[in-house]
Amino acid sequence: LDIRDDADYVYMCDNNTIFGTKFKNLPNTKGKILVNDASSSFLSEPMDVTKYGIIFAGAQKNVGPAGTVIVIIREDLITKDLEKYVPIMLRYDIHAENGSMYNTPPTYGIYLCGKVFKWLLNLGGLEAIEKINIEKANLLYDYIDQSKMFYGTVDKASRSLMNVCFKSTSEALDELFIKEAKQEGFDNLKGYRTVGGMRASIYNAMPMEGIKALVAFMARFEVKYGENHA
Ligand SMILES: Cc1ncc(COP(=O)(O)O)c(C=O)c1O
Known part of the structure; x- marks a missing residue:
């Protein structure tokens, strides 16, 4: 610096x-x-x-x-x-x-x-919650990394464990994703107003089940609107 x-x-x-x-x-x-x-x-x-x-x-x-x-x-x-x-x-x-x-x-x-x-x-204290937080973030980032529709907006070496920012292939699709996610009960996925895209804030209180549900929803969305969709 x-x-x-x-x-x-x-x-x-x-x-x-x-x-x-x-x-x-x-x-x-x-x-x-x-x-x-x-x-x-x-x-x-x-x-x-x-x-x-x-x-x-x-x-x-x-x-x-x-x-x-x-x-x-x-x-x-x-x-x-x-x-x-x-x-x-x-x-x-x-x-x-x-x-x-x-x-x-x-x-x-x-x-x-x-x-x-x-x-x-x-x-088990902060070591225990850190382990859980790493597992949660990895599950989401791993899905994003293999996805053909979604991509992470942050350099891999600097990724947050708490705020997972990602985008899809277009702004229109981002908007549709946020809308359909909300209908399925996934609230507040809209990225910050100066950044756009999506942001999943997965603080300590978010259980692993919540991440699994989000990944499953993203996978369904990708099948529905992805390139291979007939
Ligand atoms: C890192 C960081 N600093 C500051 C703030 C702003 O906090 P407050 O809205 O309580 O001023 C936030 C968001 O709430 C934050 O995430």
Whole structure:
């Protein structure tokens, strides 16, 4: 990475929810603090927190309901040496000193996160969920890779385990696919508005059965509208 000498930190998003890309190795930040928006990867696999200065994540993908946010910050980065204009809610020192309860915390959201933590621990922790997530993503990518109608839009080395982005042979067919998928109960397969195509977001809560059902539907769709269709 081309990193300026006067940079204070390097900001990354280890899993890009929109494009379905993922950093498989962390960038060399040349000693600069690494800040990671881990909203769509947090708790989907083990993460070496010692590699980062700050990790933050919205809970809404793998952890709990929207409105709850998790921040992991290196203690030496919690500082009082801040510009006057930094509002209280953005001051990590205030949150840390007050046990994350300076304001009224979103109690119900946190309660639900606790349930998810217990579910994950019972499953065998992050190593176990990672294994499941790899199996789920592989099933879908393997189908896409052998398909004559669908293709993955991301370089194989950078594919996300959480957001599987793909397209078919035409935009019209993409639209038909999304429409027929919805009729069969597969919701939200439309890709992000700037990307188009399809995106299957297969977070921790998506069971293997869901992936199998989607692959079976894609196969039926391909037979129905594919080249070999009479
Ligand atoms: C990686 C990532 N960062 C940020 C956001 C935005 O989160 P919010 O809508 O809670 O601001 C999302 C999507 O929700 C995301 O996937």
